[in-house]
Amino acid sequence: MDVWYGASGVQVDVSPKDPTVRVGSNFTFMCRVGKPLMYCRIEIPGLSNGLNMNEKVPKTSDYWYAGEGIEYGQCGITISRMTDRQNGQFKCMLGFSDEQNESHGATIVTVARPPRNRPELTITPEVDPRFGTYTEGTSIKAMCTVTDARPAANLLWFMGDDQITDGVGRPEIVESPTDLFTVHQNLTRRLTWRDNRKDLKCVATHIALDGEMKPTVIQISVRFAPRPVDGIIEQFGFIVGEEGIISVQIHANPKPKLTWIIDQDSFPEGSMDLTQRFEATSARDMGNGTWEAQLRIMRVTAEDVARNYILRARNEVGEQQYTVRISTSAEPQGSLELGTGPIIGIVVAILVLLIIIFMLIFARATGRWCFSGGIPTRHDTKESSDTESADHGPAVKHKKPRMNLTYILKKKKDKVAADVEDLKLQNVAMETEKEMEKPGTESSEHIVTPAKGKPHGQDVVYAELELQATRRPIVRREDDKTEYAEIIHTKPEEEGDGTQ
Known part of the structure; x- marks a missing residue:
């Protein structure tokens, strides 16, 4: 849509703006304003005089009024079939009952005409x-x-x-x-x-x-001269004892002359070697400067598989040499080609994995989520050890170990090992109790310790044993981890008294 302004500043909306139409097509030209019109006059190429258009003007076979009415500020015309003579400017002139000057709008209509001749x-x-x-x-x-x-x-x-x-x-x-x-x-x-x-x-x-x-x-x-190829040409699927054909495609223009060389014996296309076991056929035109050279092996032997075959191609522009090797193996399969869908899936999976790893690292560094528990630092451990040594007993306050991935993975295994260790300690305690319950057994000090070496999972058993003949030893296990085990006993207050 194009916008025009009349002499009195009235805005005229013109549509379409500079269109291109085909001969024979239907076309409508329209001018609109925001107030009622007193008259609507339209000028089109091919007609010497303008046309007075409104909803009351009768239709003709060539053109008629377009719009809801001039009282709605619409001035338009529809042409049933565009012709070449209507190429040019379409113009509307609008009159108002309360203004002395008329407003107008215009557009350039291009009636398309195809080229007369080929390029x-x-x-x-x-x-x-x-x-x-x-x-x-x-x-x-x-x-x-x-x-x-x-x-x-x-x-x-x-x-x-x-x-x-x-x-x-x-x-x-x-x-x-x-x-x-x-x-x-x-x-x-x-x-x-x-x-x-x-x-x-x-x-x-x-x-x-x-x-x-x-x-x-x-x-x-x-x-152009015969085109080179990268590396050695390998061909597969030959069978020892049967006929084999070596085929090489060469790009050259004009047609090249071909010569095969086998074990220092050279012979041109269309002939055989001295042993009469190899035949070189003439180059076959494949089109667009592509030629096919073939070498026929009468009966493939193990020696044929081990040798190199040299093909020399030469024309007026240049020369090129090709080396061919044959194999009795099957032709290798092509590399796996993935479509767009699988590639997108792999990329999304990698992104999700990276996000998960980043979240775990972030949680571990900031102590969030499953890593929210605290791990005692070396400073905290030292203070706890000093306190326990001074009080001859364990510290009352223990810090909960911080969760980490290693701890989670080993948790189940540590629990099983701890249960086995508890059973061993209970057996030792029962045997000690039986010994002390025997008549005449003197007070003695029994220290209950875990198995030799470092306990599994670094769990520590805390045990106390009082030297009383009538009381059994107390074995206590703590779930929390600590850095040492200490045996605590008290001395008798009175000499000769069998109890504390």
């Missing part, structure tokens, strides 16, 4: 007259021209089936006195061996065409 395509420099081809590496400049179209045609470039976007210049458009347009566009390209025997195409598209215009084509021929 014109030229290439400079021309081909080498001696060979009728271009030499690899030659830089060419092509120009494509399409004339007499409205609006100007759009141009596309192709080399074979591949669209060309590099080296394409900006289009130059020239308007003629008859409102028709001519477009020129240049292409600069350095030819490679891949361009050989491909069609350089200039394709024109236009709104007035149902499809693409028939392109103009020039075939490009490029002279």
